[in-house]
Amino acid sequence: MSLTAFAPVSAARRRKDRIMRGVLLTLTLVAFVPLILIVYYLLHKGLTAVTGSGFFTTDPTGSFFGNQGGVRSAILGTLEIVLIASAIAIPIGIGVALYLTEYGRDSRFADAVRYFVDVMTGVPSIVFGLFVYITLVLAGVGGAFAGWKGSIALALLMLPIVVRAAEVVLLLVPAGLREAALALGAPRWRVMLRVVLPTALPGLVTGSLLAIARGMGETAPLLFTVSVAFGATLDPTKQMNTLPVQIYNDISSPNPVLNSRAWGAALTLVAIVLILNLLARLIARGSRMS
Amino acid sequence: MESSATTVSGGRSALRRSPASRLPDQLLRWGLTGLAGLILLILLYFFIRLIGESGSTFSKFGLSFVFGNDWDTGHEIFHGFPLLFGTLLTSVIALILGVPVAIAAALYLTELCPRRLRGPFSLFVDLLAAVPSVVYGLWGVFVLIPKLLGAEKWFASTFSFIPFVGGGTPTGPNYFIAGLILAIMIVPIVSAIAREVMATVPPEHKEAALALGATRWEMIRMAVLPYARPGITGGAMLGLGRALGETIAVVLVIGNSDSIGSHLFNQGYSLAAVIANEFGEAANDTTHRSALFAAGLVLFVLTLLVNMVARRFISRGQRGRRGTGGTGVTVATGPAGGAQ
Numbered sequence: 001m002s003l004t005a006f007a008p009v010s011a012a013r014r015r016k017d018r019i020m021r022g023v024l025l026t027l028t029l030v031a032f033v034p035l036i037l038i039v040y041y042l043l044h045k046g047l048t049a050v051t052g053s054g055f056f057t058t059d060p061t062g063s064f065f066g067n068q069g070g071v072r073s074a075i076l077g078t079l080e081i082v083l084i085a086s087a088i089a090i091p092i093g094i095g096v097a098l099y100l101t102e103y104g105r106d107s108r109f110a111d112a113v114r115y116f117v118d119v120m121t122g123v124p125s126i127v128f129g130l131f132v133y134i135t136l137v138l139a140g141v142g143g144a145f146a147g148w149k150g151s152i153a154l155a156l157l158m159l160p161i162v163v164r165a166a167e168v169v170l171l172l173v174p175a176g177l178r179e180a181a182l183a184l185g186a187p188r189w190r191v192m193l194r195v196v197l198p199t200a201l202p203g204l205v206t207g208s209l210l211a212i213a214r215g216m217g218e219t220a221p222l223l224f225t226v227s228v229a230f231g232a233t234l235d236p237t238k239q240m241n242t243l244p245v246q247i248y249n250d251i252s253s254p255n256p257v258l259n260s261r262a263w264g265a266a267l268t269l270v271a272i273v274l275i276l277n278l279l280a281r282l283i284a285r286g287s288r289m290s
Numbered sequence: 291m292e293s294s295a296t297t298v299s300g301g302r303s304a305l306r307r308s309p310a311s312r313l314p315d316q317l318l319r320w321g322l323t324g325l326a327g328l329i330l331l332i333l334l335y336f337f338i339r340l341i342g343e344s345g346s347t348f349s350k351f352g353l354s355f356v357f358g359n360d361w362d363t364g365h366e367i368f369h370g371f372p373l374l375f376g377t378l379l380t381s382v383i384a385l386i387l388g389v390p391v392a393i394a395a396a397l398y399l400t401e402l403c404p405r406r407l408r409g410p411f412s413l414f415v416d417l418l419a420a421v422p423s424v425v426y427g428l429w430g431v432f433v434l435i436p437k438l439l440g441a442e443k444w445f446a447s448t449f450s451f452i453p454f455v456g457g458g459t460p461t462g463p464n465y466f467i468a469g470l471i472l473a474i475m476i477v478p479i480v481s482a483i484a485r486e487v488m489a490t491v492p493p494e495h496k497e498a499a500l501a502l503g504a505t506r507w508e509m510i511r512m513a514v515l516p517y518a519r520p521g522i523t524g525g526a527m528l529g530l531g532r533a534l535g536e537t538i539a540v541v542l543v544i545g546n547s548d549s550i551g552s553h554l555f556n557q558g559y560s561l562a563a564v565i566a567n568e569f570g571e572a573a574n575d576t577t578h579r580s581a582l583f584a585a586g587l588v589l590f591v592l593t594l595l596v597n598m599v600a601r602r603f604i605s606r607g608q609r610g611r612r613g614t615g616g617t618g619v620t621v622a623t624g625p626a627g628g629a630q
Contacts, residue, residue: 017506020507021507027394028391028394031392031418041429102322104326109323109327110326122600125535126535131339134336134339134343189315218422223569248427248538251431252542269425270422
């Protein structure tokens with residue numbers, strides 16, 4: 001019996017297959033279009049602003065006419081606020097992930113924590129902003145608007161990302177490593193500190209970088225917590241300037257010079273966020289090979 | 291664990307640690323457990339405070355805060371249906387436009403794409419999630435709105451016989467633009483989850499379909515899609531949750547008009563947009579402020595429900611394949627994280 005015992009695929013079925021493959025490819029390419037367009041317009045409209053004099057070296061003056069200034073304080077403010085947020089979210093996030101993988105495992109409480117962390121990832125960032133606004137700004141804890149309150153809002157938003165990413169990589173640490181260390185008589189805390197965490201380090205860094213990148217671009221939570229400022233205040237107990245909020249305000253301005261500064265600031269912000277993302281991916285890839 | 295240790299002199303196990311050396315272990319254990327519990331408590335506290343702050347609005351307007359159609363800040367009447375309507379409409383537009391693209395991209399990347407291109411192509415889709423929402427807003431305001439207005443006018447007049455979608459005079463900022471931007475924002479999320487779910491389809495199912503003479507598309511339709519359906523549905527719902535809560539991109543392009551737009555290409559409002567837009571003027575007006583908190587509460591509950599249902603779908607998809615030893619589907623946000 002020859003292979004032709006199988007009925008050849010009919011022309012109609014083959015045509016349908018080809019059409020559907022074409023449709024899938026086309027839609028995939030459609031998915032690329034927005035990113036290409038956004039990057040194109042960012043470069044097209046942002047580069048002139050970025051290369052303008054004093055863009056990175058002067059603070060916004062807040063004046064509508066004359067010299068409007070650059071984005072220095074916005075960049076510094078964003079970096080500082082995100083740094084504080086990371087200092088809160090990353091240790092706590094990894095701690096919770098350690099609890100989930102090392103102690104909680106399949107306990108009911110651990111499942112509850114996992115569930116609510118998942119739910120937290122879906123909470124709109126503006127709601128985190130409202131939370132902090134109500135409990136810290138309205139309540140007047142240490143004044144009204146302040147940079148550190150923005151950091152807390154961002155930390156809340158970054159926390160679930162860190163926990164989920166860390167849990168995944170901590171679970172990848174081979175049980176054999178833990179058991180070997182325990183069998184050698186190491187107490188659990190040393191096993192975690194000296195074996196589990198170092199083994200998972202690249203993955204933890206990747207997850208943290210992605211969380212930082214996410215926090216960096218957030219605008220809504222900062223509106224309610226940090227508010228705005230123009231000068232380079234690096235004092236986190238005061239109102240501060242941040243890139244996303246400055247972009248937001250510059251978009252709404254009727255002044256084309258400020259609109260142009262928004263494009264420049266957006267280009268800067270996207271560049272930072274994309275670099276963080278690519279860095280995170282490189283680290284993740286490197287660790288997978290080793 | 292140490293209970294089976296052999297005992298030496300003194301009745302104490304040779305392998306059992308002294309109470310003092312066990313102390314750091316206990317501290318760490320309870321410290322980490324406390325940390326996890328603390329997060330749940332903080333969330334609960336926030337929720338209670340949000341309910342407390344919006345309480346006066348709900349006691350004054352009751353259900354008409356959600357279903358009444360009159361948002362009039364000047365007369366302090368806060369019937370938020372125009373907001374809810376805008377939130378739901380833009381999110382539905384986002385799903386209609388975004389989900390097919392996301393699923394197609396996921397299918398193409400997992401089943402059809404040449405191996406060499408898979409990495410860069412996936413990265414490209416994922417990076418969409420890394421673009422901050424304020425940048426989407428910026429692009430929407432200065433590029434999409436002016437460039438699409440002509441096409442919208444043509445569409446509205448050509449298809450004026452379709453109620454709501456056609457007819458009317460398109461305005462620059464409108465529901466459609468907001469929905470379009472939301473669609474772009476949810477594509478990477480839905481696509482990433484769909485991809486992970488599709489990767490867990492047992493190869494035997496696919497090979498069996500191909501061995502029976504199925505074409506690639508028939509294999510996708512008969513083996514991949516049915517198996518991945520719950521996960522894809524869950525992913526789409528996570529995207530919906532994201533779309534419902536998106537603030538900055540929407541507030542910039544929806545027009546912020548407090549009455550319901552009569553057509554798809556008219557201005558409107560959304561729950562999240564109203565909070566961001568009116569927050570400044572409401573800062574010293576407790577009634578108005580409470581109404582914004584109430585809008586936040588409605589938004590929070592809405593996204594919470596959508597996310598809970600989404601998780602159920604995704605975990606249902608996972609349970610079926612746990613036995614096959616496939617990788618568990620990890621569902622955080624998108625792979626790249628991103629805007630709002």
